[in-house]
Amino acid sequence: MRKNNSASIIITIAAIALSLFFLKDSYLFYSKAGAVRQAYVAAHPQMLKKIINLGLDLQGGMRIVLEIDQSHLNKKETGDILERAYTVIEKRINGLGVAEPIIQKQGKDRLIVELPGFRDEEAAKGVIGSTAQLEFNLLRDPAELERAVKVIDNVLKGQSVGDTAAAVANDSTALKKKEAEEKAKLLFTGKEKAAAESSAVKIAPSTVSSLSELLVPLDNQIGVAESHKEQVKQILARADVRDALERTGLSGSTFLWGHAARLTGSTKYYELYYVKSHPEMRGDAIKDARGTINQDGMTGGQAYVSLEMNSRGARMFSRVTGQNVDKFLAIVLDSTVYSAPKIRQKIAFGQAMIEGNFTLEEAKNLAVVLRAGALPAPVNIIEQRTVGPSLGQDSIRKGAISWVVAMTLVFLFMAIYYRWSGIIANFAVLIELVLILGLMASVNATLTLPGIAGLVLNIGIAVDANVLIYERIREELRLGKTTRGAIHAGFDRALVTIIDSHVASLITALILFWLGTGPIKGFAITLIFGIIISLFTQFVITRTVFEVMPPKHKDETLSI
Numbered sequence: 001m002r003k004n005n006s007a008s009i010i011i012t013i014a015a016i017a018l019s020l021f022f023l024k025d026s027y028l029f030y031s032k033a034g035a036v037r038q039a040y041v042a043a044h045p046q047m048l049k050k051i052i053n054l055g056l057d058l059q060g061g062m063r064i065v066l067e068i069d070q071s072h073l074n075k076k077e078t079g080d081i082l083e084r085a086y087t088v089i090e091k092r093i094n095g096l097g098v099a100e101p102i103i104q105k106q107g108k109d110r111l112i113v114e115l116p117g118f119r120d121e122e123a124a125k126g127v128i129g130s131t132a133q134l135e136f137n138l139l140r141d142p143a144e145l146e147r148a149v150k151v152i153d154n155v156l157k158g159q160s161v162g163d164t165a166a167a168v169a170n171d172s173t174a175l176k177k178k179e180a181e182e183k184a185k186l187l188f189t190g191k192e193k194a195a196a197e198s199s200a201v202k203i204a205p206s207t208v209s210s211l212s213e214l215l216v217p218l219d220n221q222i223g224v225a226e227s228h229k230e231q232v233k234q235i236l237a238r239a240d241v242r243d244a245l246e247r248t249g250l251s252g253s254t255f256l257w258g259h260a261a262r263l264t265g266s267t268k269y270y271e272l273y274y275v276k277s278h279p280e281m282r283g284d285a286i287k288d289a290r291g292t293i294n295q296d297g298m299t300g301g302q303a304y305v306s307l308e309m310n311s312r313g314a315r316m317f318s319r320v321t322g323q324n325v326d327k328f329l330a331i332v333l334d335s336t337v338y339s340a341p342k343i344r345q346k347i348a349f350g351q352a353m354i355e356g357n358f359t360l361e362e363a364k365n366l367a368v369v370l371r372a373g374a375l376p377a378p379v380n381i382i383e384q385r386t387v388g389p390s391l392g393q394d395s396i397r398k399g400a401i402s403w404v405v406a407m408t409l410v411f412l413f414m415a416i417y418y419r420w421s422g423i424i425a426n427f428a429v430l431i432e433l434v435l436i437l438g439l440m441a442s443v444n445a446t447l448t449l450p451g452i453a454g455l456v457l458n459i460g461i462a463v464d465a466n467v468l469i470y471e472r473i474r475e476e477l478r479l480g481k482t483t484r485g486a487i488h489a490g491f492d493r494a495l496v497t498i499i500d501s502h503v504a505s506l507i508t509a510l511i512l513f514w515l516g517t518g519p520i521k522g523f524a525i526t527l528i529f530g531i532i533i534s535l536f537t538q539f540v541i542t543r544t545v546f547e548v549m550p551p552k553h554k555d556e557t558l559s560i
Contacts, residue, residue, distance in 0.1 A: 008544040015536075016431060019438025025050040026441050052441045054116060055448030055522055056102070056387055057395050061116040062124055065383035068109045073377055082108060084376040089113065092127050095368030102521075111379075116446070119386060127365050129381050130334055134283030134370060136320065137275040139328040139340060140253050145222070145274040148250050152235065153210035155244045211235055216269065218262065220328065221340065223269035226261060232272070252277050256330070259338045260357045273337045275330050280320045285313025287350075289370035291363030303363040305354040305370070314350025322346035333366070399452035406456045410463050418470055420559030424545050425466040432462055432537040436529045445529075448522030458530030461505065465538045469494045470560055483558045487546050491539065498538065506531045 029051050032040055041047050056063060068085055070078050082105055089111060093101045102114040113128060140148075214228045224232045235241060236255050245251060258271030287310040294302050309317050320329070321343050330340040331354050339355045358366070407429075414422035436458065440447065473490030481489060509531065513524035 005544055005547050008540050009548070012431075012541050012544065015435060019435050019441075022050075022438045022441040023052075023434070026052045026437075049444055050441070051444070052437060053444065053446040054396075055446050055451070055519075056114045056116045057449040057519070058399075058447065059117050060387040061114065061118050062121065063383075063385045063387065064113045064115075064124065064128060064381055065106075066111045066113065066128065066379045067382045068111075068376075069378040069380055070109060081376055082111070085379065086111060088375050089128060091371070092368055095127075095371060110382075121384070121386065123361065123365055125381060125384075126362075127369055129379055130369050130375075133334055134286065135279035135332045136281040136317075137256075137277075137279045137330045137332050138320075138324060139330055140274045140276065144250070144253065147248075148245060148253065148255075148274060149212050149215070151244050151248050151250065152241050153212055155238075155241050156210050156235070215272070218264070218269055218271055220342070221258075221271050221273060223258075223262065223271050226268040226270065229257075229270050256332060256335060256337050259333075259336050262357075271337070271340075273330055273340060275332070275337070279332070280329070281313065281316050283370065285309050285316060286370055287313070289367040291358070291360060291365070291367040293360060302355065303358040303360040305358070305363050305367050307352040307354065307370070309350030309352070311350075314348075317350050317352065318346060318348045333370075338366075395449050399449055403452060403456055406459055410459055414463060414466070418466075418560055421470055421473075421546075424542060425463065425470075428466070428537045428542045428545070429459055429462050431541055432458070432530070432533050435533045435537070436526065439529050439533065440526070445525055446522060447526070448519055450519040450523035451526040454523045454526030454530065457527060458534065461502070461530060462534045462537065464501075465494075465498045465534060466542065468497055469538065469542070473558070473560060477558065477560075486558065487543075491543050491546075495539065499535070502531050502535055 025047060029037060029040070029047055066085075066089070068081055070081060073081065086103060086105060090103055093103065093113065093115070101116070102112075104112040104114075106112055115124060118124060211232065214224055214232055215222045216225070217223070245253075253274055254277045256273045256275055258273065261268040261270050263269075286307055288308040290306050291303060292306060294304055324343050325345060326343065328340045328342050330337045331352070332338070333354075339353075341355075354366070410429075411426045414425050416422070418425065433455065436455065439445075469490050472494045473486050476486035476489045477483070506528065509524045509527040512520055513528065516524055
């Protein structure tokens with residue numbers, strides 16, 4: 001045996017062993033049932049980074065089509081809007097931990113997102129579709145809130161804007177005196193509070209003549225019963241109400257709803273905040289955000305999002321908190337107040353937290369959105385489709401059948417037409433498939449249904465190379481060369497032709513991978529790996545097998 005054959009054998013054994021090592025995790029993962037598989041992943045969190053992932057068409061998941069709302073942007077702002085949105089969405093999805101997500105650009109204002117194995121629709125919509133405009137807004141003083149409610153009440157009673165402004169001006173001194181006397185109260189005395197809480201159930205929409213009838217105190221803020229929320233929204237959205245607030249000097253403030261309902265007794269209430277329209281800080285001050293569980297104090301066991309400011313944000317936060325001690329600072333995300341803590345002292349180190357009756361998963365998803373940053377414009381989900389695992393299993397079954405049928409027919413042809421040499425070629429093809437799958441597992445690649453088609457095509461490419469070599473060997477044998485001489489000449493002279501065809505196919509596959517999206521990339525990946533491995537199997541593995549099979553006597557013919 002020649003030295004180069006010994007080296008080839010060692011390289012072949014090492015390549016096969018390495019491929020089986022990389023495929024071990026994929027086998028352990030996919031050989032388990034659904035519930036057992038989830039528990040196994042929980043115990044081995046790095047597992048998903050070591051296996052061959054299955055695409056959306058094979059394991060199910062979600063497909064979401066997003067459209068960017070450019071209606072409020074000028075031409076300059078829309079120039080790179082799609083690229084900026086793509087970058088933010090990509091960061092958010094990577095934060096979700098989805099294995100091999102696919103994000104594609106479509107036209108000038110659409111993104112197609114595929115999440116293999118992910119089926120939590122609400123979490124996906126919350127993370128992907130959230131604009132994530134984070135702001136820190138100071139709450140207005142109780143006297144200003146009461147003044148705004150009085151203006152709205154007067155409008156609902158039919159008073160003109162002029163009458164309303166005059167009434168507010170006449171009451172200004174009284175309001176200031178009341179604020180000094182009742183600092184801890186917002187709108188109601190004890191009797192009025194009980195009446196308001198009762199009204200949350202008893203007041204009918206048709207009998208409401210003022211906003212104050214629909215409001216109840218909730219700790220340091222005010223709230224609205226869930227049954228009255230839509231009615232309050234309609235009142236606040238009225239043009240005459242907005243006009244009255246503006247003309248009475250209240251245009252720099254806005255009403256915002258709280259994030260989650262609070263259960264008081266048997267009634268759900270939503271907090272309503274009256275905040276300054278201009279934020280003190282924005283989300284670009286955030287350096288990091290993490291969802292975690294509070295282990296201390298009265299809120300122990302509750303999930304929250306911890307925020308860390310960048311250097312600029314820390315300075316701004318220190319200034320804002322230092323100048324507004326004993327006031328409330330609302331943390332606002334997408335025009336919704338998640339929490340409004342009271343500033344008890346100056347916070348100099350840029351640390352903050354968002355509380356909002358979260359589950360740990362909700363807190364982590366919110367942290368993902370905040371870390372990725374805000375979208376450059378709102379996005380609308382125009383299509384959402386969930387692919388069930390049953391459809392994926394059906395695709396796997398049909399893909400496997402096509403693969404088995406193709407291999408069986410090719411193997412039969414090779415064994416019948418080329419006899420023992422054909423069996424050697426079949427053996428090499430099997431090794432090639434192991435090497436391709438091992439290489440895919442080593443880079444955590446995704447196998448899709450088109451990828452299975454690429455594997456089937458690789459069988460044809462490998463067999464085609466064997467046919468070229470074998471036909472050349474036959475020609476050399478017909479010219480009278482010895483068996484050993486014919487083998488050497490057959491492999492050497494077929495080398496140039498095979499390399500030419502493989503390089504042409506490889507260039508095509510690389511272009512498909514470069515310009516293609518989704519399923520096209522899946523096809524291109526398996527094709528690229530197959531072409532590279534095919535050259536290795538033909539001129540290292542197959543040739544070595546032929547050369548280590550010495551003839552029993554000088555005139556022995558080759559079974560080809």
